[in-house]
Amino acid sequence: MKQHWLKGLVAGAGLLTVAACGDADEAENNDTANVDEENTGDAGDGLYLTTTFSITADFVEQVLGDRGEVDYIVPIGEEPHEYEPVPSDFRNVSDSAMFITHGMNLEEWLEQIVENASETPITEISEGIDPIPLDEEGENSPPDPHAWLSPKNVDTYIDNITEMLIELDPDGEEEYEANAEAYLEEIDELDQFVEEQTADIPEEHRLIALSENAFKYFGEDYGFDTEGVWEINSHEEGTSGQISRLIDVLSEREVPGVFVETTVDSRYMETVADDADVEIKGELYTDAVGEEGSGQETYVDMIRHNAETIVEGLSE
Numbered sequence: 001m002k003q004h005w006l007k008g009l010v011a012g013a014g015l016l017t018v019a020a021c022g023d024a025d026e027a028e029n030n031d032t033a034n035v036d037e038e039n040t041g042d043a044g045d046g047l048y049l050t051t052t053f054s055i056t057a058d059f060v061e062q063v064l065g066d067r068g069e070v071d072y073i074v075p076i077g078e079e080p081h082e083y084e085p086v087p088s089d090f091r092n093v094s095d096s097a098m099f100i101t102h103g104m105n106l107e108e109w110l111e112q113i114v115e116n117a118s119e120t121p122i123t124e125i126s127e128g129i130d131p132i133p134l135d136e137e138g139e140n141s142p143p144d145p146h147a148w149l150s151p152k153n154v155d156t157y158i159d160n161i162t163e164m165l166i167e168l169d170p171d172g173e174e175e176y177e178a179n180a181e182a183y184l185e186e187i188d189e190l191d192q193f194v195e196e197q198t199a200d201i202p203e204e205h206r207l208i209a210l211s212e213n214a215f216k217y218f219g220e221d222y223g224f225d226t227e228g229v230w231e232i233n234s235h236e237e238g239t240s241g242q243i244s245r246l247i248d249v250l251s252e253r254e255v256p257g258v259f260v261e262t263t264v265d266s267r268y269m270e271t272v273a274d275d276a277d278v279e280i281k282g283e284l285y286t287d288a289v290g291e292e293g294s295g296q297e298t299y300v301d302m303i304r305h306n307a308e309t310i311v312e313g314l315s316e
């Protein structure tokens with residue numbers, strides 16, 4: 001089954017060259033050639049790659065190691081569902097040896113870049129992950145993209161990234177495989193940490209409620225129900241109907257608290273918490289790693305933070 005959101009542009013996991021668009025990009029590249037020399041996909045000093053957001057950039061960096069450099073498009077603090085690309089984004093993608101997307105209905109803004117970037121090949125690193133439907137429509141529903149929030153899906157991303165890097169840079173094969181193996185050991189420990197930490201939360205408290213119902217994959221893997229004001233940020237409305245539905249759900253459960261996201265306006269959940277008479281128990285990372293200096297600049301740290309915050313919030 002293939003995602004249909006970029007039908008005809010992205011064919012499965014295969015690499016494909018996006019049609020060149022034109023003069024504007026070429027002129028841009030010529031202008032910046034002198035200052036940007038290291039930032040070309042095939043530069044002598046390593047690979048240059050661009051991903052769509054900070055979490056997948058961290059995954060790529062872990063495997064890439066010292067053999068290149070990776071940038072991401074959506075700044076930390078903004079969410080990757082809806083984004084307005086700026087000229088430097090087009091330039092970065094054009095200069096990259098590969099444009100690395102997540103896929104699974106995440107980047108709804110991607111077409112703008114794909115249509116305007118130069119001949120940069122594009123790949124989707126979620127290929128092979130078993131999708132959970134976004135909403136109740138089941139089979140007719142697009143997938144929920146937030147698979148990264150469960151550490152149990154990370155091996156699929158890392159395998160796809162490793163394969164892609166070896167194809168781009170065969171000389172690095174040994175290094176990429178060693179990096180991937182070491183990182184997956186770390187992810188294994190992270191998975192055990194989450195399982196151990198969350199094991200003692202009482203059954204009736206095992207509900208993660210947020211503005212965006214982004215924890216479905218985490219919930220399925222670690223035994224939590226999940227709820228949101230809305231299902232995905234690109235459908236964000238925060239209507240009074242959506243808010244009162246969540247308040248009703250919470251009043252039927254004995255949960256001590258709800259959560260807010262680092263990348264979503266917290267006012268919706270403040271209203272929910274007030275009306276349902278529960279506390280906001282902390283901030284969770286969903287669609288970006290932490291800002292510089294937060295202590296959660298990497299995927300592993302952000303997931304540890306999430307697990308600790310959930311345990312603290314729901315254990316009492």
Ligand SMILES: [Zn+2]
Pocket residue numbers: 079081146212214232233286287
């Ligand atoms: Zn999201």
